[in-house]
Amino acid sequence: MSEPRDKDEKKKDAPLKPDEASRREFLGGAGLSVTAAALSGAGALLSGSDEAEAKATWGEWFQKNYRLMTEDEKREAVLRLEKRYTEEFGKQTTVDSAPAKEGVLFGYALNIQKCIGCRRCVYACVKENNQSRDNPEIQWIRVLKMEKGNFLAGDMDKGYPDPAGIQVGGNAYKNSGVVLEGEHYYEPAEVPEKGYFYFPMQCMQCEKPPCVKVCPVRTTYRDPDGIVVIDYNWCIGCRMCIAACPYWARRFNWGEPNLPAEEMNPVTHYLGNRPRMKGVAEKCTFCLQRTRQGRYTACVEVCPVGARKFGNLLDPDSEVRKILEKKKVFRLKAELNTYPKFFYFMD
Amino acid sequence: MRKTALAMLASFTAVLLLAPALHAEDTYIHYLKNKQEPADCFESRDGYSNATRTEVEPGLPNVKCSNKTGGVLWWGDPFDGTEPMGEMPVEADYTREEAVVKPRTGQLKYYMPCTACHNGSMVPYPKNKNPRPLAMHQDIVPDSMNLQHGQGAIWCLDCHNARNRDTFIDHKGGEIGLNQPQRLCGKCHGEVYSDWRDGIHGKRIGSWEKGGKKRWWVCTECHNPHTVQERRFDPIAPEPRPQYPRTRANADHERGHGAGAGH
Ligand code: SF4
Ligand code: SF4
Numbered sequence: 001m002s003e004p005r006d007k008d009e010k011k012k013d014a015p016l017k018p019d020e021a022s023r024r025e026f027l028g029g030a031g032l033s034v035t036a037a038a039l040s041g042a043g044a045l046l047s048g049s050d051e052a053e054a055k056a057t058w059g060e061w062f063q064k065n066y067r068l069m070t071e072d073e074k075r076e077a078v079l080r081l082e083k084r085y086t087e088e089f090g091k092q093t094t095v096d097s098a099p100a101k102e103g104v105l106f107g108y109a110l111n112i113q114k115c116i117g118c119r120r121c122v123y124a125c126v127k128e129n130n131q132s133r134d135n136p137e138i139q140w141i142r143v144l145k146m147e148k149g150n151f152l153a154g155d156m157d158k159g160y161p162d163p164a165g166i167q168v169g170g171n172a173y174k175n176s177g178v179v180l181e182g183e184h185y186y187e188p189a190e191v192p193e194k195g196y197f198y199f200p201m202q203c204m205q206c207e208k209p210p211c212v213k214v215c216p217v218r219t220t221y222r223d224p225d226g227i228v229v230i231d232y233n234w235c236i237g238c239r240m241c242i243a244a245c246p247y248w249a250r251r252f253n254w255g256e257p258n259l260p261a262e263e264m265n266p267v268t269h270y271l272g273n274r275p276r277m278k279g280v281a282e283k284c285t286f287c288l289q290r291t292r293q294g295r296y297t298a299c300v301e302v303c304p305v306g307a308r309k310f311g312n313l314l315d316p317d318s319e320v321r322k323i324l325e326k327k328k329v330f331r332l333k334a335e336l337n338t339y340p341k342f343f344y345f346m347d
Numbered sequence: 348m349r350k351t352a353l354a355m356l357a358s359f360t361a362v363l364l365l366a367p368a369l370h371a372e373d374t375y376i377h378y379l380k381n382k383q384e385p386a387d388c389f390e391s392r393d394g395y396s397n398a399t400r401t402e403v404e405p406g407l408p409n410v411k412c413s414n415k416t417g418g419v420l421w422w423g424d425p426f427d428g429t430e431p432m433g434e435m436p437v438e439a440d441y442t443r444e445e446a447v448v449k450p451r452t453g454q455l456k457y458y459m460p461c462t463a464c465h466n467g468s469m470v471p472y473p474k475n476k477n478p479r480p481l482a483m484h485q486d487i488v489p490d491s492m493n494l495q496h497g498q499g500a501i502w503c504l505d506c507h508n509a510r511n512r513d514t515f516i517d518h519k520g521g522e523i524g525l526n527q528p529q530r531l532c533g534k535c536h537g538e539v540y541s542d543w544r545d546g547i548h549g550k551r552i553g554s555w556e557k558g559g560k561k562r563w564w565v566c567t568e569c570h571n572p573h574t575v576q577e578r579r580f581d582p583i584a585p586e587p588r589p590q591y592p593r594t595r596a597n598a599d600h601e602r603g604h605g606a607g608a609g610h
Contacts, residue, residue: 116582117585118584118586122586123375123413186598187585190584192582260379295554296425301425302420302421303550305391305569311555312556319547319551
């Protein structure tokens, strides 16, 4: 097992190349003159760097917002990335650009009575979606451990909820442990632990996503199958979306991502799990590189207790629709009118 | 001589110094760097639903396993080692689309098959269904006179077929294959059985699409039928915790009211 590659290392002696300079630096400095210059001028700027890489870099920096690209431009962008990743990670990498399927609206349901807090979903996601493994460590799913509440008559007259806690359950007099105050660093020898339940959280793929509203460059948007996607190339790293998301779903690449080549999943999608760069936001996409091809998400497939359910909300026979029909269901922070497509349920 | 002793002492101190530090590092990157991925890993029930790691095609493993717990963390081939579910008497998705299961017989410790011994001569057929202490298999049912499943209402031979031990037995005396425990459990647990058929209870992997091929988990891949009364699901070791924030050496900031699950 090799060490995660440290990309900062090779930077030190090489002359500054646009792909290795930060986007802001580049756009703010040299970029100004370049945009004014004709395309031939760009060649001069990039001289000294390897021709193919320079071309790829140039293409990547100046490609359009993914939503505005023509089919040809998308194909070009995807080929460019495939070539770069294949070289970088030393294995044949594909970058899919499959659009949303007609008649599909993805929905998710999670049985909080079943979840045992084993965190397999967390790492299924990491393995599937090419998150940075270390420094920064990025995980899209977070499993909160919470104390079980109760409705004991004797507690009914005991004070109001802790003013600093956010009450989402319990009774009106006692927060009963059911405050949004879970612990997610728990490390017992075995799970589940007595007296606790577990509450996994990830992107809820809101129908009215606050993160989309605040993005100043509109690089994050809702696709027709209901997935909130990100064009990483247009992300300026302002982190407005991270602040806006009420579900703590978005993560930021504070440093150059560390993804060991042998850990890298080479089956990727442009809007999904392709390797990211420093300074961009990312989050769960319901594994769209898989789900748009008909496959279940990685987290559904590893959950050892079958707590995770996934399917098409527009299909009355799908697992999620049957759950909505038969089970007690709630959405997290429904009062915010974000209309999550992620449902929690109980037997 | 002295040199070796010194070296030994040095390495011993190093171990002493390192060991607790490594143990405290319950993080993904720690296990990635310091432990090998196991070749035999478990799906839901350790010892009773295992997968052997192989390559489906160059670079694509059938499963990826946890370096820490040996649990399956990723499915490259969701249909690895499966076969068609077999006939099911009640209509559900499995009668309309391709449904496969992993045969249970391959996961059973004593299956050679069962009738290799339970054939009426080597082990005589029991005369009646009355509970009695077991002469063997106490590792599976330690106290047969005190079987919790069914709380006294049922005993071994209400599920296991006395005359053909390679099968289960239904209410009318008909045989149920060992690979279809759902048909046996469904005899009593109707509500759960109905949820299972709808894909609400239990687990399916493969294609979420209508008409798509799915692998269904059957009852005993998660539940131990002999101890299920005490524990629905046997506890397992959790995967590593996330790393603490850079400025913290523990998670104390998360405990207590008001700390919140904040950013
Ligand atoms: S959960 Fe957060 S990241 Fe996901 S769509 Fe809603 S606001 Fe956006
Ligand atoms: S894999 Fe399933 S049981 Fe384990 S933490 Fe995730 S949702 Fe809970």
